[in-house]
Amino acid sequence: MSQERPLPTTSYALLGLLSFGQELTGYELKQWADSTLRFYWVAPAMSQIYSELTRLSRRGLIEARVDADAGERVVRRYRINEAGLAELREWLATSEPEFPILKHPVALRLLLGHLVGPESVRAMLKGYVDSLERQRADLQAVLDGIDGDPAFRYPAFVARWGLDYYDSERAVVTGIADQLEDEDPAER
Amino acid sequence: MSQERPLPTTSYALLGLLSFGQELTGYELKQWADSTLRFYWVAPAMSQIYSELTRLSRRGLIEARVDADAGERVVRRYRINEAGLAELREWLATSEPEFPILKHPVALRLLLGHLVGPESVRAMLKGYVDSLERQRADLQAVLDGIDGDPAFRYPAFVARWGLDYYDSERAVVTGIADQLEDEDPAER
DNA sequence: TGTAGCATGTAAGCCGTTACATGATTGA
DNA sequence: TCAATCATGTAACGGCTTACATGCTACA
Numbered sequence: 001m002s003q004e005r006p007l008p009t010t011s012y013a014l015l016g017l018l019s020f021g022q023e024l025t026g027y028e029l030k031q032w033a034d035s036t037l038r039f040y041w042v043a044p045a046m047s048q049i050y051s052e053l054t055r056l057s058r059r060g061l062i063e064a065r066v067d068a069d070a071g072e073r074v075v076r077r078y079r080i081n082e083a084g085l086a087e088l089r090e091w092l093a094t095s096e097p098e099f100p101i102l103k104h105p106v107a108l109r110l111l112l113g114h115l116v117g118p119e120s121v122r123a124m125l126k127g128y129v130d131s132l133e134r135q136r137a138d139l140q141a142v143l144d145g146i147d148g149d150p151a152f153r154y155p156a157f158v159a160r161w162g163l164d165y166y167d168s169e170r171a172v173v174t175g176i177a178d179q180l181e182d183e184d185p186a187e188r
Numbered sequence: 189m190s191q192e193r194p195l196p197t198t199s200y201a202l203l204g205l206l207s208f209g210q211e212l213t214g215y216e217l218k219q220w221a222d223s224t225l226r227f228y229w230v231a232p233a234m235s236q237i238y239s240e241l242t243r244l245s246r247r248g249l250i251e252a253r254v255d256a257d258a259g260e261r262v263v264r265r266y267r268i269n270e271a272g273l274a275e276l277r278e279w280l281a282t283s284e285p286e287f288p289i290l291k292h293p294v295a296l297r298l299l300l301g302h303l304v305g306p307e308s309v310r311a312m313l314k315g316y317v318d319s320l321e322r323q324r325a326d327l328q329a330v331l332d333g334i335d336g337d338p339a340f341r342y343p344a345f346v347a348r349w350g351l352d353y354y355d356s357e358r359a360v361v362t363g364i365a366d367q368l369e370d371e372d373p374a375e376r
Numbered sequence: 377t378g379t380a381g382c383a384t385g386t387a388a389g390c391c392g393t394t395a396c397a398t399g400a401t402t403g404a
Numbered sequence: 405t406c407a408a409t410c411a412t413g414t415a416a417c418g419g420c421t422t423a424c425a426t427g428c429t430a431c432a
Contacts, residue, residue: 071401
């Protein structure tokens with residue numbers, strides 16, 4: 001069965017969003033992805049959403065339905081089917097989760113501190129802490145929207161994990177910035 | 189000057205590794221990347237290392253020299269030059285660091301816990317904690333190799349940051365696994 | 377003598393982004 | 405009536421990986 005090449009993880013991620021039961025448009029899926037997936041996977045471009053939906057459809061894992069209540073324009077709503085749920089469970093059960101990959105431009109720039117000196121590095125870390133705060137607030141808002149709802153117990157775990165991560169990150173980065181303070185001046 | 193399209197970040201990352209002064213082969217650069225960059229950026233494939241080196245060379249940011257002490261085969265050693273250092277500093281000074289991107293398959297799978305049930309999720313998290321431990325040990329070894337050396341003060345900061353991250357991650361994940369224990373059985 | 381490691385590349389192809397293009401609907 | 409949002413796609417292309425290909429060197 002299913003002798004095709006394995007789906008890319010992002011495809012499973014979108015299928016996963018659909019596994020919560022709603023019937024969604026590509027546009028709505030994008031909004032979901034932007035508010036949840038983006039914190040620990042990616043925020044796929046609209047164009048990718050649509051091409052993944054086409055792929056999942058072709059494989060018979062989701063079903064498209066043209067929304068009748070949408071007036072003139074053609075609005076397609078997608079719903080996961082039994083095959084899709086089976087495929088997801090199969091994937092979860094049989095494949096080994098890969099180790100997380102971090103693309104951390106701030107760490108990369110810290111690595112190159114010798115090129116710019118501690119002053120400049122401290123300023124950059126400061127900016128990062130600020131953006132962490134904003135990101136954390138966004139995630140908190142997401143959690144507030146689902147917390148307590150038993151249907152979203154696992155998403156809530158993930159969100160709380162993210163908050164803890166941001167908190168830890170803030171503490172560590174602040175610590176590094178402080179250590180940078182008392183350094184031999186006039187590097188570079 | 190430099191009216192070409194901006195370099196991809198990975199290119200700057202490799203240039204950054206060369207900014208520590210050594211004259212390295214592509215092969216050696218790959219080893220460096222695997223032991224340091226991979227923790228917070230990527231471990232580029234060999235083939236990409238070589239193509240990035242070609243690009244950096246073409247732009248005049250690094251200099252290639254055929255190693256005479258290498259016997260029969262042609263071994264190219266690359267060294268950063270003044271233009272390369274200037275380009276790196278320019279990049280660090282003028283571009284805004286992007287927010288980190290996390291590709292976290294474990295979080296993604298936790299999100300889908302409703303499909304497999306708490307038992308299975310706990311097992312997966314356990315496996316993740318194990319791999320975290322291994323990863324942490326690797327990074328600790330890297331730190332041990334550079335700690336105290338003033339030339340690698342900033343890389344040491346980055347490494348310690350990574351260790352803190354792994355520690356925090358372990359604590360959070362263990363906490364989630366524990367919360368999963370006392371759950372209504374027979375989900376799914 | 378053979379194998380693991382050192383060393384360098386080319387080719388094909390997927391994932392994902394940006395740019396481009398179009399049009400309906402809602403609400404100020 | 406105008407702009408923001410909803411909604412759906414196509415085309416081009418860059419980054420990066422995997423697979424393929426080659427050969428030297430050190431060492432057991």
